[in-house]
Amino acid sequence: MWIVAKYSILGLVIVFAAGVVGAQQPTWQPSPGHTQVVIWPDTPPNEQPVPGTEYVETTKHEMVAGKPYVWVSNIARPTMTVYSPEAKSTGVAVVVFPGGGFEGLAIDLEGTEVCDWLTSKGVTCVLLKYRVPSLPYDWHCKCRPNDLATSTLALEDAQRTMGLVRLHAAEWHINPHKIGVLGFSAGGYLVAEISTAFQRRLYAPRDAADKESCRPDFAVAVYPGHLRAGKAYGLNANVPVTRQTPPTFLVQAEDDNIDGVDQSVAYYVALKKAGVPVEMHLYAQGGHAFGLRRTELPITGWAELVETWLQTIGMTQ
Numbered sequence: 001m002w003i004v005a006k007y008s009i010l011g012l013v014i015v016f017a018a019g020v021v022g023a024q025q026p027t028w029q030p031s032p033g034h035t036q037v038v039i040w041p042d043t044p045p046n047e048q049p050v051p052g053t054e055y056v057e058t059t060k061h062e063m064v065a066g067k068p069y070v071w072v073s074n075i076a077r078p079t080m081t082v083y084s085p086e087a088k089s090t091g092v093a094v095v096v097f098p099g100g101g102f103e104g105l106a107i108d109l110e111g112t113e114v115c116d117w118l119t120s121k122g123v124t125c126v127l128l129k130y131r132v133p134s135l136p137y138d139w140h141c142k143c144r145p146n147d148l149a150t151s152t153l154a155l156e157d158a159q160r161t162m163g164l165v166r167l168h169a170a171e172w173h174i175n176p177h178k179i180g181v182l183g184f185s186a187g188g189y190l191v192a193e194i195s196t197a198f199q200r201r202l203y204a205p206r207d208a209a210d211k212e213s214c215r216p217d218f219a220v221a222v223y224p225g226h227l228r229a230g231k232a233y234g235l236n237a238n239v240p241v242t243r244q245t246p247p248t249f250l251v252q253a254e255d256d257n258i259d260g261v262d263q264s265v266a267y268y269v270a271l272k273k274a275g276v277p278v279e280m281h282l283y284a285q286g287g288h289a290f291g292l293r294r295t296e297l298p299i300t301g302w303a304e305l306v307e308t309w310l311q312t313i314g315m316t317q
Contacts, residue, residue, distance in 0.1 A: 027054040028072045028107055028129065036079040036129065039160050044131065045203035046152060050074040056107075064109055065293035073104035075132050078157040080164065082172060083115040083125040090122040090316045091175035095161055095216075099185025099289065101225075102132050102151055109291040110184040110222075117292055117303055122316070124174055126165055130157040130190070150238045151190060156202050158194045162214035178315050180218035180246070182306075185259065185289060188224025192239040192267060195219045195246055218315060220249045220306055221267070223288055225259035228266035241270040247277040247313050251302045253286030279309055 030036055052074050059068040080095075096118075098110035105111065107129065115125035131153040162179065169176040183191040198215035205211065229236045248271055252264040261282055271278040286299035294300050310316045 026056060028056045028070070030081045030112070030127075034081050034083060036081040039078050039080050039128075039157060039164060041206055044076075044078065044153070045156055047076070048131075048133075048153065050076050050133070064289060064291060065295050067293065069109035069291075070107050071100070071104050072107045072129065073100075073132065075105065075129060078131050079129045080161050081115075081127045081129070083119050083127065084172070085119050085122045085124060087120075088122055089124065089173045090178075091173065092122070092178045092180070092310070092315050093124040093126060093165055093169075093172070093174040094118055094220075095126045095128055095158070095165060095179070095181045097128055097130065097154075097158065097181065097183030097187030097190045099183065099187040099223075099225075100132060102154065102186045104132055105129060106184070106289065106291070109289065109293070110187065113292050114182065121307060124172060126161065128157060128161050130154040150197075151186070151193060152202060154186075154190050155193050155197060158190055159198070159201050159214040160203075160206075160209065162194065162198075162216065163209035163212040166212040166214075167209045178217055180220065180315070181216040182220040182222070183224070184222045184291065185225050188221035188263075189226040189239075191216075191219050191221040191248075192224060192227060192236075195248065196239045196241055215244070216246045218247050218249075218310070218313060219245075221251075221264070222302070223252045223256055223259060223290075224250070224263050224267065227263040228260075233262065233266040233269045235266050235270040239267070239270075241267075241274045241276065243274050243276065245271065245274060245276045248279075249306055249309050250278065250280040251283075251299070251305070252281075253283045253288070253290075253299055255285055256288045258288040277313065281305060 054074050056072050058070050096114050098105040100106050111127050118125040166176050181191050227236050250264040252261050254261045268280045283299035285297050
């Protein structure tokens with residue numbers, strides 16, 4: 001059993017969890033000095049059952065760059081955590097979507113570690129702990145009947161979070177016209193979804209945050225999935241790229257054995273056809289789910305390329 005206390009601050013809800021002896025592992029909590037905020041003022045839209053309470057575990061046998069990572073599953077109550085810049089703010093903000101196949105989130109590898117990098121560069125990081133599973137899932141066969149479906153719950157959470165960040169932009173010292181998204185794997189698909197599904201929210205508006213635009217000003221997708229469909233480099237119909245899709249940065253390894261480099265290529269082709277500014281970096285080696293952790297492979301320098309790209313598109317100076 002977990003004790004949850006709610007306190008209304010700035011019209012949002014802050015969650016604190018306290019453990020009871022003999023209980024399961026706690027819900028994920030950010031490091032001291034940071035507070036995760038529940039993004040919905042009441043029950044999230046299209047609420048779906050999950051197979052248990054939120055669960056946090058550190059991988060024991062699966063390592064990335066010689067270190068384990070933290071996995072969060074059964075997320076039914078989405079939150080965001082704001083990480084402010086360590087030094088002078090550039091006014092830029094990035095909403096980060098960790099990956100995990102829409103079954104869980106690699107919350108440190110593709111979340112908090114990314115925020116550490118961004119805040120060191122003067123960028124406000126907003127880590128979204130979105131609902132998973134959020135693609136159609138059959139608990140009996142433990143499979144998804146359609147991996148190209150819209151990730152409805154996660155996309156609703158992403159749209160809501162973008163609105164909240166814009167609503168509080170002045171308070172958080174953010175330029176409302178310099179708010180982007182960055183995601184990994186399934187989170188990279190979520191990047192493509194919100195980059196192409198921002199004109200209409202998937203849910204009925206709740207408050208002032210839902211009156212704000214949820215269009216990202218730029219987008220970064222790292223080893224994204226669920227994008228290629230059909231033969232050649234056909235694009236998933238659920239991410240209809242248009243000229244209004246924001247400038248995009250793509251990075252993936254050719255030996256990615258989970259999603260495959262064709263995912264990025266398919267999205268790149270669609271962006272180019274629509275006239276959207278796009279920069280893509282493909283590397284021979286790197287595999288999947290490398291995050292920001294350094295190895296001897298050149299691909300682990302992708303973050304520096306993003307920093308340069310943000311300058312070239314006028315986000316940072």
